[in-house]
Amino acid sequence: MATPGLAESNDPIGELLKRAPAKSVNKQDKLSTEPAPRPAPKPAKAAAKAQSPADLQGGAITIVVTGDTGFSRNHSPVHPKGVLKYGRRQPWTESMSGIAKEINGDLNFTNIETIVTDHNRLSRDFKNQKGPFSFRSHPNGIRHLVDRGFNLMSLANNHSMDYKVAGLKETLRHIRPLKNNGLKAYAGIGANREEASRPHLVNVKGSSVAFSAIGIVTNNLARHRAGKNKPGQIAYRFDDDYRLSVDRLAATTSDYHILSIHYGIEGRVRTDKRQIKQWRGLAAQKKKIDLVIGHHAHVPRAVERVGNSVIFYGLGNFLHHGTANMGKKGICKDFGVVGRVHLREGSGGKLITRAVEVIPVTKMHIRPERLSAKASADRVHALNYLASKLPRGAEGIRFQIQKNGNGLYCFKGASKDPGRIGQLCKGYRGAGGIPSFLAGKIANSCAR
Numbered sequence: 001m002a003t004p005g006l007a008e009s010n011d012p013i014g015e016l017l018k019r020a021p022a023k024s025v026n027k028q029d030k031l032s033t034e035p036a037p038r039p040a041p042k043p044a045k046a047a048a049k050a051q052s053p054a055d056l057q058g059g060a061i062t063i064v065v066t067g068d069t070g071f072s073r074n075h076s077p078v079h080p081k082g083v084l085k086y087g088r089r090q091p092w093t094e095s096m097s098g099i100a101k102e103i104n105g106d107l108n109f110t111n112i113e114t115i116v117t118d119h120n121r122l123s124r125d126f127k128n129q130k131g132p133f134s135f136r137s138h139p140n141g142i143r144h145l146v147d148r149g150f151n152l153m154s155l156a157n158n159h160s161m162d163y164k165v166a167g168l169k170e171t172l173r174h175i176r177p178l179k180n181n182g183l184k185a186y187a188g189i190g191a192n193r194e195e196a197s198r199p200h201l202v203n204v205k206g207s208s209v210a211f212s213a214i215g216i217v218t219n220n221l222a223r224h225r226a227g228k229n230k231p232g233q234i235a236y237r238f239d240d241d242y243r244l245s246v247d248r249l250a251a252t253t254s255d256y257h258i259l260s261i262h263y264g265i266e267g268r269v270r271t272d273k274r275q276i277k278q279w280r281g282l283a284a285q286k287k288k289i290d291l292v293i294g295h296h297a298h299v300p301r302a303v304e305r306v307g308n309s310v311i312f313y314g315l316g317n318f319l320h321h322g323t324a325n326m327g328k329k330g331i332c333k334d335f336g337v338v339g340r341v342h343l344r345e346g347s348g349g350k351l352i353t354r355a356v357e358v359i360p361v362t363k364m365h366i367r368p369e370r371l372s373a374k375a376s377a378d379r380v381h382a383l384n385y386l387a388s389k390l391p392r393g394a395e396g397i398r399f400q401i402q403k404n405g406n407g408l409y410c411f412k413g414a415s416k417d418p419g420r421i422g423q424l425c426k427g428y429r430g431a432g433g434i435p436s437f438l439a440g441k442i443a444n445s446c447a448r
Contacts, residue, residue, distance in 0.1 A: 060421050061204055061351060063258075064105035064149075065339040067295040067315035067364075070114035070159070071095070071141035073322050077120045078138040083321045085366060092144035095319060098369030102338050102359060103149040106204050107184070110318060111154045111215075111262060111295045115167040116142055116174040122163035127218040134162040135322050139174040146182040152202070154260040156188020156215035157296065160233050161224040168231055188213030188260070189226070189233045196226035196234040197245050199252045207351055210254035214245045215262025216296065236263050242278060250287040256343065256351040257289045264297030264314050269332050269386060269446055271301055271313045276391055284309040284394075290353070291341060298323060299333040300360075300379075302386035303397040305409075308353055310397070312339055317364035325365045331438075332382045332445035335360040335371065342421050354414040354421045358383060358399055358407040376405025381434045383407060385442050398431035 071083045071092075082091040096103075114135035115122075124134045155175065161168055168189055175186050190196035199212040217224035217235045225241070226232035235241045249257055261279065265272065275294070283289040284306035292311040294301065301314030316336035317323050326334045340357040360379035361368045370376065380399050384407075387396030399407025410425035417425070434442060 059205060059345070060354075060417075060419050061107075061207065061343040061345075062105040063291065063341040063343070064103055064108045065291075065293050065312060065315060065341070066103075066108075066110045066318035067336055068113040068157075068298070068320050068323070069110045069145065069318050070112065070135050070320045070322060071137040072114050072135040072320075075124060075134045075136075076322075078117060078136055080118070080138055080140050083141070085321050090321075090366070092141055095141075095367055096144065096148050098363070098367050099319075099338070099361060100148050102370070105149075105340065107152050107202070107209065108149045109152040109154070109258075109260070109293060110145065110150050111157060111213075111260065112137075112142065112171075112175075112186075113157045113159050113262075113320060114322075115160065115163050115171045117163070117167065117170040118174070122167050122170065125161055125164045125167075127162075127221060129218070132162070132218070133159070133322060135159045135320075136163060136167070142174065143178065146178055151182060151184040152211060152258075153183065153186040154188050154213035154215065154262065154293075154295075155186055156196075156213040156233050156236075156260070157262040158216050158218045160189050160215070161217065161221075165231050168233075185211050186213075187211055188215060188262075189231075191226075191231050192229055193226040193232075193234070196232060197241070197248055199249045201252065201254060207256065207345060207349070208254040209256045209258060209351075210249055210252040211258045211260075212245055212249040213260035213262075214242060215260075236261060243282075246283055246287050246289065249289065255345070255349055256291070258291045258293065259283055259289050260293045260295075262294075262296045264294060264301065266297050267299060267333070268297055268448055269299050269301055269314070270448055271386075271390060275313055276393075279311055279313070280304065280306055280394055284311060290351070298326070299329070300335060300337045300383060300386075302390050303339070303356065303358065303383065303399075303409075304387065304390060304394050305356075305397050306394040308411075310341055310353055310356055312337070315339065318361070319364060319368050321365065323365050325363075327362065330445035331378060331441055332386070335362055335379045336364045336368065337361070337383070342424065344417060344421060354411050354417055355425055356397060356399075356409045357424075360405070371405065373403065373405035377401045378438060380405070380407035381438055382442050382446060384431055385434060385446050389446075400428060400431050 114137040184202040185200035300316040338359040342355040343351045384398040390396040410428040414425040
C-alpha cells in the first residue's frame with residue numbers, strides 16, 4: 001500500500017520541492033519530484049480566537065504519547081512468537097500486559113526504534129562504529145502494538161538504517177499494510193526525501209491532525225539521509241532537513257499539529273540549548289506547532305508549555321528489550337513517562353489543549369508497568385524540578401500530584417469544561433513544593 005500524502009494545494013512546501021532543491025549538506029541530496037499520491041481532507045476551520053470555557057464546543061480528544069519502543073536485543077534474531085530475553089521467550093501479549101490499559105487515547109503515539117523484518121538474512125550497517133547496536137523486530141510485535149491501540153508511529157531515529165537500505169525497505173514493506181488497518185499514520189522515513197519529510201493528516205472525531213517525524217542518524221552519516229531518489233530518513237542535526245520538516249508541517253492546514261523529534265544526549269536529563277532554540281523557538285513559538293514529542297535520551301526530561309503548545313523534551317524509554325534496566329539509575333533517571341494531552345475543539349474549529357497528565361512507568365526494558373502511587377509521586381516531583389530549571393521564555397509545566405501518583409496540569413478554566421476534562425480538573429490547585437526529604441535526592445540525581 002502506498003504511503004498516503006497531502007494534496008498539492010494543502011502542502012505548499014511540497015509544491016516548492018518540485019520546483020527547486022533545498023539547500024542540503026550533501027549536494028546530491030536534491031528533493032523528490034514525486035507527487036503526493038492522495039488528496040487531503042477538506043481544509044480545517046479557522047482557528048479559535050478565544051480559549052474560555054464558553055468558547056469550547058466539541059467533545060474531548062486525548063493523545064497518549066510514549067517513548068522508544070522495540071522488540072529486540074542487540075542484533076538478536078527475530079522470531080514470530082516473541083522476544084528472547086533473560087533466557088526465555090516473552091510472548092507479545094506479555095510485553096504490553098502491564099501497561100495496556102493506559103494506552104487509551106484517541107491517538108496513541110510511540111517511536112519504533114528498530115527496523116521491522118520477518119527474517120534474519122539482512123546484513124548490518126556498522127555505522128562507523130566498532131560495536132554498534134543493531135535492532136530488528138518481527139512484524140508480529142508491531143502488529144501487537146497496533147492491536148493494543150497504538151495508531152501513530154515515528155520511524156525516524158538512529159536505528160532506522162541499522163540494516164542498511166534493505167532494512168529500511170523491509171520496515172516500509174511491513175508497516176505500510178498496517179495503514180488504515182489500525183495504524184492511522186507513520187512518518188520520518190521513505191523512498192525519497194519528499195516522502196520522508198511528508199506530513200500526514202489523520203481524522204479524529206471530525207477534526208484533522210497533522211503529524212510529522214524527524215530523528216538523528218548515527219554520526220550524521222550522509223548515507224542514511226533520504227535524497228531525491230534515495231531511500232532514507234529525514235535527519236535531525238541537519239538544519240535544512242529540520243527546517244523542511246517543520247515548514248511542511250506548519251504549512252499543512254489542520255486543527256492540530258504534532259511533531260516527533262528523536263534527539264537528546266543519552267543519559268542527560270537537562271534540556272539542552274539546541275532543544276530550546278529549535279523546539280521552543282522555531283517549532284512552538286514561531287511555527288505554532290501544537291505538540292512536540294521528544295525521545296532518544298533513555299531518560300525523562302522536562303515538560304513545557306509555550307502559549308497553547310506543549311513540549312515533552314524527553315519521554316525516556318517505553319518498551320525496548322535492547323535497552324538497559326534503568327531501575328538503579330536514580331530518582332531522576334529510573335523511569336519512563338507516558339503522557340496524556342487532553343484537547344477540546346474551540347468555537348472556530350482549532351483544537352485547544354486543556355490538560356496534560358504524566359504517568360511514570362518502570363521496567364521499560366522488559367514489560368512496562370506503573371510505579372506505586374508513592375514512587376510515582378516522587379518521580380513527578382523530579383519532573384517538576386526539571387521544569388523549574390528550564391531557561392526563561394516559556395512556562396515549565398509543574399504537575400499537581402494525584403492520588404494515584406499521576407501528575408496533572410490544567411489550563412486556566414479547564415475545571416469548568418464539560419465532560420471528562422472538567423471532571424479531571426475539578427479541584428485543581430496547581431503543583432505543590434518538593435518535600436524536604438526528597439529535595440536533596442532529586443537535586444543530586446537531576447544535576448545533569
